[in-house]
Amino acid sequence: SYSFCTLLQPIYFKMWSVLRRMQGEEYVPVEETGSIRKNQNHIARHSCRPNVKSVPSHLLTEPYGLNLYPKIVNTLGSDNTELREKALEVLLSCYGQKQEHIIRSIEYGVIEALIGILADESDRTRALACQALSNVAGTQNGLSEILAKDYIKNIMDTVDDVDPSVTVEALSCLAAMDHAIDESRGTEALIKAGCIPKYIAMTRKGPAVVSEHALMALAKVFNVKEAFVSVLRDGAMETIFDLIQNKSTTAGVKQQCCSTISRMCFYSAGKREAVKLGILQHLGPLLSSSSLDLKRHASSAMMMITIANEGKQQVLDYGIVDTLIERFTSETDPVTMTNFLKSVCNISESPTARQKLTALLPAMKTIAENTSSDSEKDVLLARTAQRAIHLVEWRPGKSIEPLRPSVAA
Numbered sequence: 001s002y003s004f005c006t007l008l009q010p011i012y013f014k015m016w017s018v019l020r021r022m023q024g025e026e027y028v029p030v031e032e033t034g035s036i037r038k039n040q041n042h043i044a045r046h047s048c049r050p051n052v053k054s055v056p057s058h059l060l061t062e063p064y065g066l067n068l069y070p071k072i073v074n075t076l077g078s079d080n081t082e083l084r085e086k087a088l089e090v091l092l093s094c095y096g097q098k099q100e101h102i103i104r105s106i107e108y109g110v111i112e113a114l115i116g117i118l119a120d121e122s123d124r125t126r127a128l129a130c131q132a133l134s135n136v137a138g139t140q141n142g143l144s145e146i147l148a149k150d151y152i153k154n155i156m157d158t159v160d161d162v163d164p165s166v167t168v169e170a171l172s173c174l175a176a177m178d179h180a181i182d183e184s185r186g187t188e189a190l191i192k193a194g195c196i197p198k199y200i201a202m203t204r205k206g207p208a209v210v211s212e213h214a215l216m217a218l219a220k221v222f223n224v225k226e227a228f229v230s231v232l233r234d235g236a237m238e239t240i241f242d243l244i245q246n247k248s249t250t251a252g253v254k255q256q257c258c259s260t261i262s263r264m265c266f267y268s269a270g271k272r273e274a275v276k277l278g279i280l281q282h283l284g285p286l287l288s289s290s291s292l293d294l295k296r297h298a299s300s301a302m303m304m305i306t307i308a309n310e311g312k313q314q315v316l317d318y319g320i321v322d323t324l325i326e327r328f329t330s331e332t333d334p335v336t337m338t339n340f341l342k343s344v345c346n347i348s349e350s351p352t353a354r355q356k357l358t359a360l361l362p363a364m365k366t367i368a369e370n371t372s373s374d375s376e377k378d379v380l381l382a383r384t385a386q387r388a389i390h391l392v393e394w395r396p397g398k399s400i401e402p403l404r405p406s407v408a409a
Contacts, residue, residue, distance in 0.1 A: 068094070068101075069108035076113040081122050088128035095135045106141050115154050123163040130158060130169035137176040143186050146177070152193045159198060164210050171202065171213040178220035187223045196221060197234045204239050208250045211243070215256035222263050231264060237273045245282045251291045258286070258297035265304035274301075275310040281318040287327050292336075299339035306346040315347055321356050328360050334377045337367070341384040348391040357392045364389050 075087035091110070094101040114129045114136070133155065136142035146152065158170040174195060177186035195217070202214035218236065221227040240257045243249045249257075261279065264270035274280070279301075286298035302320070305311040315321050324340060324347075331337050344360065347353045368385040370378070 069105050069110065072105070073108050073110055073113045076110075076117055081120075081125065084117060084120065084125050085122065085128065088125065088132060091132055092128065092135075095132065099139065102135055102139055103141055106136060106139070106145065111136055111142065111145050111151065112149075115151050118154055118158045123166060126158065126161065126163070126166045127169045130155070130166065130173045134169070134173040134176045137173055137186075143177060147186065147189050152177075152189060156193060156195065156198060159202060164207055167202065167210050168213045171199075171210070171217045175213075175217040175220050178217070178223055184223045187221055187227070191221060191224060191227055191230065196227065196230045196236075200231075200234055200236050200239050203236075203243070208253050211253045212250075212256050215240075215253070215260050219256070219260050219263050222266075228264060228267050228270060232269055232273055236260070237264060237270070237277060237279075241277045241279055241282075244279065251289065251294050254286065255291065255294040255297050258283070258294065258301040261301040262297065262304050265301065265307075268308075271305055271308040271311065274305045275308055275314060278314065278318075280305055280311060280314045280320060284318060284320040284323045287320075287323055292333060296333065296335050296339070299336050299343070303339045303343045303346065306343050309349075312347050312350050312353065315343075316350065316353055321347060321353050325356065325359055329363055334381050338377070338381050338384050341367075341381070341388045344388040345384070345391050348388070348394070354392055354394070361389060361392060364392070 072087045072091050075083055078084055078087070091105065094105075111133070114133050117125055117129050120126050120129070133146075137146055146155075152174075155170055155173050159167055159174070161167050161170065174190060177190055178184075199214045199218040199221075203211045203218070205211075218231065221231065240260060244254055244257045261270075261274060265274055283298050283302050283305075286294055287302070289295045289298065302315075306315055315324075324343065328337075328340055331340065341364070344357055344364075348357055364385045368382050368389060370382060
């Protein structure tokens with residue numbers, strides 16, 4: 001403590017002289033004991049040393065306390081590329097420690113400084129600046145300033161960067177603004193600024209990593225319910241159809257395509273568009289994918305499309321009912337299996353499909369009777385299986401709704 005250190009003034013002189021000698025320097029106190037006593041707390045906290053030489057201008061020493069923020073903001077405007085990158089690395093390191101650093105840095109003008117270097121000559125500097133802005137945009141204060149000063153346009157311009165890594169970070173930054181703060185005003189501002197056609201254009205343009213992030217950003221605009229109208233009008237479903245039928249499209253892009261289809265098909269207009277394009281015929285092969293995430297999202301998209309009457313017919317026309325029956329007995333993932341069972345519930349409204357689906361009754365009854373696990377996924381799986389069994393076994397004259405346990409008793 002301070003009082004303890006004060007008692008050790010003679011030792012302090014020896015300690016400093018030993019440390020400086022080990023560093024190849026000679027320790028000569030500038031003032032008497034009183035000066036060291038007054039500044040020893042500063043010395044202990046900041047590891048400063050007397051008679052310190054000025055550091056070279058190309059180095060960025062780590063500042064402490066409130067000096068951290070103005071030093072970083074000032075350094076972001078440096079003429080030295082290495083210094084600008086180092087300032088961004090320090091800033092991101094601080095952001096990773098606690099949110100307070102994000103809030104305090106905003107007060108010292110970090111947003112304007114970051115926006116200013118989105119056109120930096122260094123690809124890495126631009127990418128790091130977008131990463132930092134993603135952290136800032138995720139806070140209420142940061143989003144408010146970005147919207148108030150109309151910085152969305154600057155970030156959207158960065159999406160067209162020549163370097164894909166910068167484009168990815170810029171898309172992530174825009175996606176970070178799509179949150180529910182203040183009734184999704186960030187999402188509304190993005191839509192107004194034209195983010196939807198931008199996302200769709202970047203999905204088409206690629207490369208794969210850009211397409212993935214563009215689709216992830218596009219999926220987030222559905223935080224505003226009316227957005228799906230613009231998404232369909234601007235040709236998102238057609239773009240996804242082109243990607244999903246292309247054999248060269250990566251599994252990651254197809255996964256995001258299926259995820260976006262599920263979101264768009266939450267609405268009747270989305271289901272009609274998916275049926276019109278015949279997307280189901282390209283979902284069938286994905287049900288056998290070795291990628292667990294792709295399989296889950298593909299089965300979810302199938303389940304959403306087959307809610308529509310035309311979708312129920314298309315699974316028969318495209319032979320997907322046969323694929324579903326084939327995959328059913330070997331599927332072990334509870335999420336995919338739940339989607340399969342929900343699809344069975346949808347498809348079983350067709351008499352032809354219902355007749356084929358009777359082949360699944362033994363397997364579905366096994367799932368329905370498996371009540372040993374209390375996990376939420378297994379309980380949902382068993383309940384969905386019970387519903388599917390009832391609908392597949394349904395015949396004219398029987399109740400559509402299954403009897404509740406209390407009624408059956």
